Amino acid sequence: MEFRRRATWKNHSGNYSVEPLRLYRPNDLTELTEIIAEASRVDATVRAVGSHHSWSDAALTFGFLVETHGLNRILALEPELLTAAAQGRKLVRSEAGIRLRELNAHLDSVGLALSNMGGYDEQTVAGVMSTSTHGSGIGFGPLVSYVQSIELIAADGGFYRIEPAAGITEAAAYRARYPERRLVQDDQWFAAISVSMGCMGVIYAVTLEAEPSYWLKEVRTLSTWTKVRAALESGILDAHRHYEVYFNPHPEKSGEHNCLVTTRNRVERPQGRTKGERYRRNWLVELGARIVIIPKLLNLIFDLFPRSAPRLIDFSLKSLADVEYTNKSYKVLNIGAANLLPAYSAEIGIPVDSRMLHIQAVERIFAIARQHATIGTVYHTAPVALRFVKASNALLSMMSGSDTMMIELILLHDTEGGFELLASYEKELYALGGRPHWGQFNVLTGSNGLLAAMYPRLAEWQAVREQLDPRGRFDSPFSRRVGITRAEFTG
Secondary structure, eight states, X not given: OOEEESOOEEOTTSSOEEOOSEEEOOOSHHHHHHHHHHHHHHTOOEEEESSSOOSSSTTOOSSEEEEOTTOOOEEOOOGGGBOTTGGGSOEEEEETTOBHHHHHHHHXXXXXXXXXXXXXXXXXXXXXXXXXXXXXXXXXXXXXXXEEEEEEEOTTSOEEEEEOTTOSBOHHHHHHHOTTSEEEEOHHHHHHHSSOTXXXXXXXXXXXXXXXXXXXXXXXXXXXXXXXXXXXXXXXXGGSSEEEEEEOSSOOTTSOOEEEEXXXXXXXXXXXXXTTOOSSOOHHHHHHXXXXXXXXXXXXXXXXXXXXXXXXXXXXXXXXXXSOEEEEHHHHHSOGGGGGSOEEEEEEEEEOSTTOHHHHHHHHHHHHHXXXXXXXXXXXXXXXXXXXXXXXXXXXXXXXXXXXXXXXXXXXXXXXXXXXXXXXXXXXXXXXXXXXXXXXXXXXXXXXXXXHHHOTTHHHHHHHHHHHOTTOTTOOHHHHHHTOSOOOOOO
C-alpha cells in the first residue's frame, strides 16, 4: 500500500494545513483495515478526511491522515440480510468517501433522490453525516437523519455495523454471514456515532434511505427584515417544503435590512416548457461566479473602500433574485456556481421555539456588525444565510433536541478582520443557545464546562467513545480543543 511521509495537507480554503506523519489513500476495505492496524502497532493517531471542505480544524491530525477518495463505490445492499420491513424501503449503501454529486447521479439513474441536502454536492457522505451538515426545511433533519446503518473500523481494528435498536439488519442472518464482524443495534450507540466528527473510528460505509425522484420549483424574492420577521412569527416555515433567507447585516439609510427569501416546493415534472418557466438559474450570475478575477476585484474594493460593503451586498441580493427555477430536486438544492467563490464561514445553530431566540439572534447580529463597522471599520462582505432544520436524535448534532435555525456567516476569503468578526458573532450567540457547526470556522473550547452546557447528553456520547476508542487512537487537535478528548494531566 502506498503512502506519503510528511506531505502537506490543506483544507479547501487554505486556512488550515498540517504535515501528518503519513498520508494514506486506501482503495478498499482491506487497505483501510491495514492502516488502522499499522497505527495501533506504531501508536499513531488516525484521522479520515473527505473533500477538504471543512473550514474548521476538524480534519487535522499529527499522526496518520486517511484520504477517502478511493472509497467511493456504491455497494451491494445484500437484501437477504435485511429485515422484512426494511426490504420494502428505498435504501442505498455506499462507501463513505463517495461525494454527494456521485451519489445523486446514481440515485437519479435508478429513479431515486435524497429527501434533502445542503447547497454543495462535492462533500463526502461521511463528512456531511459526521458534522451534521444540513439543508433548509423545518420538516427535514440534517443528512444524518436519513442514515440507517453505519459501518466503521474501530481502534481495535474490529469491523462494526451500527444501527438503531429497530435496525434494518436481520441480526441472525448478518452474524451467520459475517461472524468476524460485530453488529450493534442500540439507540444510544447509533445516536452517538452518527455525529462523531471522526472520533469514534474510520467510517467505511453507510446505508441511507432515499425516496422516489421528484422535481422542485425554486422562487427567490426580495424582501426586508421587517417582513421576514413578521412571516417567521406567523408560521411561514410550515408553509413551504424548503424556506431560507439571505440578509444584509448592514442596514440601508432608512435602518431597514434587505433580504432575499428563497422557497422550494415540489412540482410535477414539466411535460413541456411553459411561458415564464426557467430550467436553469440566472446565467449571468452563474458565469460571474466562475470568473476568477471577479472575487479578487471584490476583495480589492472591500480593502480599499470598506464602507462600500453594505451597498455591494444589497447589489448581490438583487442579482440573485429570480422569478423561478424548476429542475430535478438535487439540482435545485445545489446552490450552483456560488460554491466556487473563494469564501469561508462560521455557522451557528439557534433553537426555534416559542422563546423566539432565533429572531433575537438575527437582531444580535445586526448589533455586532454595527459595532465592528463603527469601531474598527470591519464590515461583513457577503450576505448572511438563515436555514431551518428539524430536530435530530444525534447526541452532538447542532440540532440535537430542538428544531434549529442555522445562521451561516459567510465572508469573502480575504476579508480584513473577518475571523475576529466571526468569533464575536459566535461568542455573543452562545447566550441564545448558539451551537457552532463542527465543520465550519469556530472558536469553541471545552473550558468552563461549555461543551457539556451546550450538549446535555455529552456524557452519553463520551461513554460510547470510551468503548470504541479507549486509548484515544482517534484523538486530534480538534478533539482536544473542543473538550472531547479525555483530560490526561495528573499534576
